Amino acid sequence: MTNRGTPTLLSDNDILLAASDFRNAIMEAGSAPWRVKGIEFPRAACGHATELLAYYLRKRFGITTDCVCQDAHGIGGWHGGHAWLEWNGLTIDVTGDQFGWLPVIVTRNPAFHGQGEDQTRGPALADMDWWARECGGLWKAIAPGLPS
Numbered sequence: 001m002t003n004r005g006t007p008t009l010l011s012d013n014d015i016l017l018a019a020s021d022f023r024n025a026i027m028e029a030g031s032a033p034w035r036v037k038g039i040e041f042p043r044a045a046c047g048h049a050t051e052l053l054a055y056y057l058r059k060r061f062g063i064t065t066d067c068v069c070q071d072a073h074g075i076g077g078w079h080g081g082h083a084w085l086e087w088n089g090l091t092i093d094v095t096g097d098q099f100g101w102l103p104v105i106v107t108r109n110p111a112f113h114g115q116g117e118d119q120t121r122g123p124a125l126a127d128m129d130w131w132a133r134e135c136g137g138l139w140k141a142i143a144p145g146l147p148s
Contacts, residue, residue, distance in 0.1 A: 010061055015090055016106040022056050023094045023104045025145030033141035037134070042095040042103070046083040049095050052135050052142065054085055054124030063087055067124040070116030084113055085124060 026041065026049070034041040037048065047069070054065045065085040072082065084093035084105075091110040097103040101112070125131060 010063070012090060012106060012108070014061070015057070015087070015092060016104070018057060018060055019053065019092055019094055019104050019106050021147055022053050022142075025142045026094070028145040029138075029141040033138050036137060042098040044098075046081075046093075046095040046098070048135055048138060050083040050085055050093075051124060051131055052138055053092065053094055055131070055135070055139065056146065057085070057087070057092075058125065065092070065124045066122060067126075068113070068121045069119040070114070071119060072112070072116030081119060082113075082116070 031041060034045060034048075039045045039048065042049070050067055054067065057063050057065055065087040067083060068086055069081060069083045082095075082099075084091060084095075086092065089108050091105060091107050091113045093101075093105040093113065094103065096105045099112075105113070
């Protein structure tokens with residue numbers, strides 16, 4: 001976990017509130033934008049949601065997060081791949097409810113995250129061409145519900 005772009009006085013609660021705002025905006029946008037991608041949010045939405053949240057956190061706070069993708073087999077109801085963000089020692093996940101976890105998780109002591117087998121780990125938003133193609137339409141649907 002890296003500590004890139006740590007603004008002064010940014011608290012864990014600030015990240016939790018931003019992640020909650022983001023999740024609320026997803027819910028407000030509804031399922032239609034996700035269905036265009038063949039996704040039934042929150043199932044199989046973690047990759048897109050993680051990259052969208054990374055973009056939002058960069059815009060809102062100027063921070064750069066890491067994206068972690070892991071596979072697990074039965075850990076806390078988690079089967080298959082999952083993605084989330086890490087920043088400054090925090091695990092940040094807005095699709096935990098697909099496994100029966102809380103929908104928004106921001107913690108320094110994750111119960112299940114990090115127990116799988118790494119697939120990839122690195123800076124979020126590393127491929128902005130992919131982001132524009134895969135997340136651009138989702139962002140347009142979600143952004144109006146975010147605090148300005």
